[in-house]
Amino acid sequence: MNVGKLLPNDYIADRWTYQSREAVTRLENVVxxxxxxxxxxxxxxxxxxxxxxxxxxxxxxxxxxxxxxxxxxxxxxxxxxxxxxxxxxxxxxxxxxxxxxxxxxxxxxxxxxxxxxxxxxxxxxxxxxxxxxxxxxxxxxxxxxxxxxEQQQVFSHYDYKPVTFNVSGLKAGGSTWNGSVDLPVGNEGLDTGVSWDGCIEERQTVRTTSFSPIPVAAYDLDIDRMPTTGDPATQWGPLLETAVWGRYDNYGNRTSGTVSTSNNLSRNFSYTCANEARKLQRWDTPSDFDAYLDDLDAIGSTYHDIGLIWGARLLSPTGIFASENAASDTGGAIDRHLIFMTDGDTVTSSTQYTSYGVEWYDRRRTSANSAPSTSDLTTQVNSRFLAMCNAIKNKNITLWVVSFGNGVSAGSITNLRNCATSGKFYNASNSAELLTNFRSIANDISQLRLTN
Incomplete structure (x- = not known):
């Protein structure tokens, strides 16, 4: 999710662990x-x-x-x-x-x-x-x-493994951010600029298959929990593509162990970062809103859970953006609606760098003792998605769900229907039906009025 630069600096941890590399040195006589x-x-x-x-x-x-x-x-x-x-x-x-x-x-x-x-x-x-x-x-x-x-430490090789880095250099004060941070992942361990496009890794979660109720320690599924400065479990981390490597052993197999080599390994993962999200705002000029939508790109895999999580956080009147949307400009109550649209089934990949790291290596929400299968990840995403649907509806937010496109499986349609507020699920197989659905949603919402 590309929401990092919408957050204050204190919401992002100063130190974060990545599947990266660390330069190892040896003592030598150096001229x-x-x-x-x-x-x-x-x-x-x-x-x-x-x-x-x-x-x-x-x-x-x-x-x-x-x-x-x-x-x-x-x-x-x-x-x-x-x-x-x-x-x-x-x-x-x-x-x-x-x-x-x-x-x-x-x-x-x-x-x-x-x-x-x-x-x-x-x-x-x-x-x-x-x-x-x-x-x-x-x-x-x-x-x-x-x-x-003179005796000096000189470069010997890299250890490719999880490494914790100081990423506080991204913070420019308040809610202002720098676009890169220097990390010691360059040639022979030298500092090099690592760019940040705003996508983030989620905060602490738990490994479980049961989310009814949502575990207390699953901070990633807690819509309203405020981060605590200095406590990375409650904070988010910047997703840094060029600080990350996946590891293969000498036989060409993925490994969670340390790989030591003086060579520069390939990245061994895929990565996409969505367009930067926007906070709730008033759009006075329709063309501006159209231009923003036209610039959105449908890239990467399909993770229903993370999109819904951040939709809920942006909308919640009691969460991290409460000071901006708890009440109307005149102090009145707000009737809240969240529209969730997806273009297909849940699609996961253990070798994609996601909001939970590179899942084959990080295993933050699957068993730490074995590599996750696609089935494991899909089950996790669907379970967390449905748990978040219930959490949103329990906050008196009307949840509209729109499925767009042909070929969506019956199981996904069932999950999407169960996610929506009763009577608020739409299934559009083409653009004409999609427009009709959104007109219906807009007409329904427009009948509502703000009250003091």
Missing amino acids: VDYTPGTPYLYGSTFYYDGGWSGRSTIDTHYDVRNRNACNDLQPEDYDDMSDSEGSRYNEYTWTSGGQQITRWYTDVRGSRYDYSTSYSSRNDRCQIRLRTRDIVEQREYRQVNTPVY
Whole structure:
């Protein structure tokens, strides 16, 4: 039921238990820093940058006897690398053998001096010629850094199991709500935002097959009980889809036991949340009412009990909304009518996330010792539904029940007829009959008048 955001913050528990997961850690030596080592030159590579200059004569000698003597006057070629070393670049760090190695490069620019000779025997002249070219020395440096260890808890695996979380972060004060809460169910147990659409889990119930009378401890079936702040048995819990996982064992079978794995399991359940409910209100513009109805989606399974429970809570003059509807604006008494419409038989599923959790795993209203069957759940829903019908009628609320559609079983028709106030059950097999039924209900109700 999507009624959570209609409630004051105090009506929702601060802590709630979910079929979820908890990160398990182990103590390990973790590298928290590195002690820097001494940089050293690992190697150098020389390469030319650009072409040679033209040759030019830098010196001339005369009276040189022959070419060999001229060649003896030629200076040795050399590299002048006297420029400053440039800044480091292409820095890269990796680990090897537990140590951290950092590598980087620098450049030193210089010139290559290349000499040659030219000899003329006519006048015994020897010329010394020079050409130059820019050269770069690329120096590779390395530094080996020693790790500094510290003992820390690190992620080991998840335990998939029931976990109790603090969900009070949804509360924004008064009747204002946040749309999400941070819970430690993210990757490796990190906090992650878990959204809330307003659907809720019911408060405390009892496991029984007898609801005549309704058990005192079945707070979920108590129309008027006010929640007690700090007592989660009397409060409701937010239904949080992405905080929940169903569990399978190594053989692919569902299990209620703890499953330990470092993997992210599949959700293993289905989930739907109905459109947000509305409190009782006056609709002065028919088109607004039509627009609200048109936006309603028929999704999920068919649980007759929970819809009736919250219809009763919204309407009761002595319950949690009594301050808003106990009397008319002028203080007069109110004749109360509740119209319950369903489109078919009760349809349940043990693997659907409902107002009572994922019923295969939570087992809040069936035996704790065995998984519920569809028959178990359907019996529970029908029994609680009929108990709630009687509770509503005992509060002098006229209960109209409308069954819509073909194919509704005879047993369901009997339950729906028994639920209604005498003479207030309608069965419509098509839209035309449904409209006729609602016109009849409206005409009947319109004959009534408020009295002081």
